[in-house]
Amino acid sequence: xxxxxxxxxxxxxxxxxxxxxxxxxxxxxxxxxxHWVRQVPGKGLVWVSRIYNDGSSTSYADSVRGRFxxxxxxxxxxxxxxxxxxxxxxxxxxxxxxxxxxxxxxSQTDAFDMWGQGTMVTVSS
Amino acid sequence: QSALTQPASVSxxxxxxxxxxxxxxxxxxxxxxxxxxxxxxPGKAPKLMIYEGSKRPSGVSNRFSGSKSGNTASLTxxxxxxxxxxxxxxxxxxxxxxxxxxxxxxxxxx
Numbered sequence: 001x002x003x004x005x006x007x008x009x010x011x012x013x014x015x016x017x018x019x020x021x022x023x024x025x026x027x028x029x030x031x032x033x034x035h036w037v038r039q040v041p042g043k044g045l046v047w048v049s050r051i052y053n054d055g056s057s058t059s060y061a062d063s064v065r066g067r068f069x070x071x072x073x074x075x076x077x078x079x080x081x082x083x084x085x086x087x088x089x090x091x092x093x094x095x096x097x098x099x100x101x102x103x104x105x106x107s108q109t110d111a112f113d114m115w116g117q118g119t120m121v122t123v124s125s
Numbered sequence: 126q127s128a129l130t131q132p133a134s135v136s137x138x139x140x141x142x143x144x145x146x147x148x149x150x151x152x153x154x155x156x157x158x159x160x161x162x163x164x165x166x167p168g169k170a171p172k173l174m175i176y177e178g179s180k181r182p183s184g185v186s187n188r189f190s191g192s193k194s195g196n197t198a199s200l201t202x203x204x205x206x207x208x209x210x211x212x213x214x215x216x217x218x219x220x221x222x223x224x225x226x227x228x229x230x231x232x233x234x235x
Contacts, residue, residue, distance in 0.1 A: 037226075044128070044229040045163070045171065045214050050222065059222035062126050100176055110218040111161035111176035118170060 002026030002114065004096050009119030016086050016123070022079040022096030022116055030054070030074035033099040035112060036081050038092035038121075048094070049081065064090075086123045093118040129154065129215055129227035136233040142203040145230045147215030148196060153225055155196035159218035162191055162200045164211045165229075171214065175200060202232075210234045 008020040022034070036048040049060045049070040058070050069082040079096050097112035130148040137143040147154065147162075154160055160178045163171035173182050175191035178198060188203045198217070202209055215227040 035224075045165075045216070045226045046128075047216070047224040047226055050224070057222070061223065095170060100173065100182070108159070108218070109161075109176055110159040110216070110224055111173055112163070112171070112216075113173050113176075113182060115170035115172075 004098065004114060004116035006094065006096055006116040006119040009094065009121045011122045011124065012086055013125050014087060014123055017082070017084045018086065018121060020081040020083065020094055020096075020119060020121070022081075024077045024079065024098075027098075027114075029072075029077040032101055033108070034070075034072065034079045035097045035099060036068075036070060036079075037095045037097055037112070037115075038090075039095070039118075040092045046092070050099070051079070083121070086121075088123050091121060091123045093120050126219060126223060126225050129217060129225055131213075131215060131227040131230045133228070134231045134233065136235055137202075137205045138235045139205055139207060141205050142201060143205060143232065145200045145202075145213055145215075145232070147198040147200070147217075147227045149198075149217055149219075149225070150196055153196075153217045153219040154193065154198050156220070157218045158193070160191065160193060160198040161216045162189075162198075163214045163216065164209075165214065166211045174213075205234055207234050 051070045067085045098114040100109040100111040100113040162175040165171040179191040219225045
């Protein structure tokens with residue numbers, strides 16, 4: 001089955017660290033750029049980070065740059081998000097998402113054609 | 126990285142057409158043809174409806190269409206159906222390898 005499954009969320013105190021994982025299956029994970037997107041329950045979607053298929057390039061939203069690190073292990077078909085110096089405003093559901101890849105093309109599409117079910121991160125004392 | 130501007134809510138009756146706007150700037154929506162649209166049902170992950178401004182992924186109804194004029198992208202849903210009731214989000218490339226979403230629009234089918 002083609003799917004993305006996030007894990008690692010939970011309750012963490014402000015200033016703490018957490019690592020999220022996203023396990024991919026049913027497709028060639030190493031061929032796809034991957035993203036993290038977050039959503040405060042009842043609020044809108046916010047893009048967090050992107051990583052190229054080979055891990056050679058990463059990018060971040062201003063709100064998390066310097067605190068979050070995206071990485072991947074293509075041998076394990078797994079995407080990660082290391083979150084440090086967590087703040088209350090980081091509380092959200094975190095989704096991993098696959099970037100749409102057009103047949104015969106290598107350029108970015110900046111569209112997400114597959115999403116995980118999300119994992120909740122709560123930053124609170 | 127300011128969020129794109131969408132109306133908080135739109136509504137329409139079954140069979141009608143509605144349009145959701147997504148306004149950005151000349152640095153994002155206006156500069157790149159990389160706007161995508163997502164439908165999110167309550168408690169579910171978003172679903173891709175439109176990419177590259179006007180292209181539909183396989184399996185998405187042709188009642189959904191996208192367009193752009195200047196700094197504003199639009200999603201039009203024709204022949205509105207009860208099952209279209211959901212939250213809709215736009216997203217655009219914003220340069221420097223970053224992306225930005227709109228605030229979301231709640232569609233109510235009357």
